[in-house]
Amino acid sequence: MMNIIFAVFIGGGLGSVLRWLISLRLNTPSSSIAVGTLTANCVGAFIIGLGLAYFNKATHLDPVWKFMLTTGFCGGLTTFSTFSAEVIYLLQAGKIGWALFSILVNVIGSLLMTVLAFAVMNKL
Known part of the structure; x- marks a missing residue:
């Protein structure tokens, strides 16, 4: 159990740092939509899809790797809380269309x- 906790901890830290770097690079105060958050969420969704499809086939691998990638790394990379806060800020600014978008x-x-x-992994 401790090895899974450690794997999630390491993966989560790496994913969180990557999300922060993406946001620093892509989010601008003048933009109506947070491109960094969108990028982190979509990249994380793609990676978790690849990972889950792969781990479904590679049953011989230690489950620690699955937890490190999915729960840890992708959990740290993607961000529902930041996305939610950004939508609320848009709504408070009266930018309802941008919030819905x-x-x-x-x-x-x-x-x-x-x-x-998943489609990519199923083709391989």
């Missing part, structure tokens, strides 16, 4: 990226 592209984009990743 952000909701749509984050949710639908993430789902599509996960589906795409």
Whole structure:
């Protein structure tokens, strides 16, 4: 159990740092939508799709790796809380259209990226 906790801890730390770096690079104060958050969510959704599809086939691997990648790394990389806060800020600023757009592209984009990743892994 401790090895899984440690794996999630390491993966989560790496994913969180990557999300922070993506946000620093892509989010700008003048933008109506947080491109960094969208990128982190969609990339994380793609990676978790690849990982889950791979681990479903590679049953011989230690489950620690699955937890490190999915719960840890992807959990740290993706961010529902930041996304939620950004939508609330848009609503408070009266940017209802941008808030709805952000909701749509984050949710639908993430789902599509996960589906795409499963499709890619099933082709390999």
